[in-house]
Amino acid sequence: MLHETWKDNTPIKKIEVIHTDAQKFTVADMLTVGKQYDVINETEEYYQIVDNSGLVGGYFKTYFKEV
Structure with missing residues (x-):
């Protein structure tokens, strides 16, 4: 399952x-x-x-801007 390896993936x-x-x-x-x-x-x-918990979480894009 894809979500099980997310923490190990290279950031996009x-x-x-x-x-x-x-x-x-x-x-x-x-x-x-x-x-x-x-x-x-x-x-x-x-x-x-x-996120701040150290785990992968999903959030709406409206909270962010691209750097």
């Missing part, structure tokens, strides 16, 4: 968090505004990144 690119104002879920615990993260996988709506 870097992104920076521009806000954590989520309408439905709390993301402020896992993302830090102004911090840059490595993108492990990308879909049309989401980035999969190694």
Whole structure:
């Protein structure tokens, strides 16, 4: 399964968090505004990144800008 090897994959690119104002879920615990993260996988709506927990999580692209 693809998601089992994501942590070992080479990052695709870097992104920076521009806000954590989520309408439905709390993301402020896992993302830090102004911090840059490595993108492990990308879909049309989401980035999969190694977040503050040290694990790979999926987040809407609206929280980020490309570096």
